[in-house]
Amino acid sequence: MNINLTLIGQSITFAIFVWFCMKFIWPPIVNALDARRKQIADGLAAADRGKHELELAARRASESLHDAKQKAAEIIAQAEKRAAQVIDEAKTAAKEEGDRMILAAKAEIVQESHRAREALRGEIAGLVVAGASKVLRREVDAKAHADLLEAVKNEL
């Protein structure tokens, strides 16, 4: 319980400890704490920014989706229109072709009938001449009555 040199020794020890603490302990710890605080603040800010950007991106995405849908609808409408047009064109073309074929067939039919008539006419004239010649073998001279026979043939 005596007051002695220990007093001064303790004061000096105390001063050295405080100096050491001030020099080597306090600054690094406080710096680390500040750095961490800043990191956390930065992280939170970045998270906020990310959230904002996500919102923007979502909005952009829905906008482009909308655009794409609209464009697709336009394309489909155009395609439908074009298809209708093509069908119409095809119908018209088919009708024209059909008409043309009918006309050609009719013309051919007429031609065929002409040809047949001609042939028939020739044959009939032959038959008539043959018949007549059989009948008139003696009286009728084929040569002498050729003009007449030709006239009959033409009348048939």
Added chain:
Amino acid sequence: MAAEAHTSSEYIKHHLQNLTFGQHPDGTWGIAQSAEQAREMGFWAVHLDTLGMSILLGALFLFLFRKAAAGATAGIPGGLQNFVEWVVEFVDSSVKGSFSGRNPLVAPLALTIFIWIFLLNLMDLVPIDWIPGLMAALGVPYFKLVPTTDPNATFGMAIAVFFLVLYYSIKMKGVGGFAAELSLQPFGKWGLPANLLLEGVNLIAKPISLALRLFGNLYAGEMIFILIALMFSGGAVLFLTGGILQWAWAVFHVLIITLQAFIFMTLTIVYLDMAHQEHH
């Protein structure tokens, strides 16, 4: 009864005696073997146990905290760093709450005071006969484990704080400003002697109250531990009662040692804050 009382008082006295190194009256240097010898050494002697434990525990504090500080990163802290950061933030918030000026010394000072005094006080929870018994076996006559039960230690720290208060008072206010603060209030210049007396007492009371509060609390606590320890030699019933009492007092003492460390720290901050303030 007389013999027992004698041994009890000797037991107590033994526990209250520091391990003193100094010059004997006959001129030789050595360790005092009795309280009388220690007293005869006068001022030029040192308490080896007080200084030894102070330096040991202070070094432990600095070592642990330096280890954490050297590895301190802004990343995820480990266990030790976490603890150290928690203490540092606690001290830092105490300083920010009480100290309005800007001084890079105050926060480390407060941290050192808090942890160091806490560790010194903590020695009070070591059963009081362990270390002295061990030392006696090693041939050391006395060993007082708790430095803060030695007024030299508490006054040593309080005086260091007091010098800081004086230094910053003069640095912030100038010699004239500090002298004016001491002499011109509260009664104005015509009450100068009264002012000087009041402010002087006010000033001197700071270190004395700091030192005596810590010393008184720890000394009383130690004393009660010693008295409880006396019961252990009084038979089975007293032994059991003593054991329970010691446990209860130790639990209560955990609060006291922390509180005293905290009070010492807070008052130091407050005194330095007053030294930095320039109103009046």
